[in-house]
Amino acid sequence: RKEVEQDPGPFNVPEGATVAFNCTYSNSASQSFFWYRQDCRKEPKLLMSVYSSGNEDGRFTAQLNRASQYISLLIRDSKLSDSATYLCVVNDRYTGNQFYFGTGTSLTVIP
Amino acid sequence: GAVVSQHPSWVICKSGTSVKIECRSLDFQATTMFWYRQFPKQSLMLMATSNEGSKATYEQGVEKDKFLINHASLTLSTLTVTSAHPEDSSFYICSAASQGAGANVLTFGAGSRLTVL
Numbered sequence: 063r064k065e066v067e068q069d070p071g072p073f074n075v076p077e078g079a080t081v082a083f084n085c086t087y088s089n090s091a092s093q094s095f096f097w098y099r100q101d102c103r104k105e106p107k108l109l110m111s112v113y114s115s116g117n118e119d120g121r122f123t124a125q126l127n128r129a130s131q132y133i134s135l136l137i138r139d140s141k142l143s144d145s146a147t148y149l150c151v152v153n154d155r156y157t158g159n160q161f162y163f164g165t166g167t168s169l170t171v172i173p
Numbered sequence: 174g175a176v177v178s179q180h181p182s183w184v185i186c187k188s189g190t191s192v193k194i195e196c197r198s199l200d201f202q203a204t205t206m207f208w209y210r211q212f213p214k215q216s217l218m219l220m221a222t223s224n225e226g227s228k229a230t231y232e233q234g235v236e237k238d239k240f241l242i243n244h245a246s247l248t249l250s251t252l253t254v255t256s257a258h259p260e261d262s263s264f265y266i267c268s269a270a271s272q273g274a275g276a277n278v279l280t281f282g283a284g285s286r287l288t289v290l
Binding site for chain 2: 096098105106107108111153160163166
């Protein structure tokens with residue numbers, strides 16, 4: 063079983079739509095959770111960290127459900143510029159500071 | 174915020190030559206850096222974990238004699254692709270963990286696109 067699993071998509075949504083991605087992780091001892099964004103032929107960049115209480119940054123909302131071991135990312139009012147691959151990353155710093163990646167979810171926002 | 178610099182961004186080389194890629198943490202110290210490879214339309218694949226002052230830890234299936242990693246200082250790790258062949262052509266990305274707000278945050282270099290002719 064993979065450490066982190068994501069639906070690879072692709073998700074094709076119209077501008078203005080709301081889209082949600084989920085990511086599950088297998089290690090219940092994981093401490094830190096992140097969403098990264100990767101544009102085509104570029105490196106991943108941190109979109110937001112995910113906190114236990116949930117957090118929001120503009121149109122983006124991230125939530126963590128420890129009981130079910132999943133994190134989610136919600137994008138409201140999708141823009142064309144949101145088209146990218148979204149990576150779920152989980153960190154377990156107590157076992158060698160390993161970072162585990164999902165395979166990424168591809169999002170295309172259509173005019 | 175934390176910055177990771179990777180050089181070169183692009184490299185084209187002949188088959189059989191060796192290519193060195195550098196990864197530097199510019200404003201923080203990184204005892205651990207990570208090297209990834211990404212083929213077109215595929216996900217990031219962790220190749221190895223680079224540890225300052227000790228040997229790198231390679232993922233299963235990654236040849237340590239082909240992909241030499243040196244992490245001689247707290248701000249620099251290098252990846253050398255030895256005797257490169259066309260199948261080694263890929264996007265190589267490094268990353269380093271820095272201390273964020275109560276957690277380690279991963280910052281990536283801009284990547285190095287290797288083309289082996």
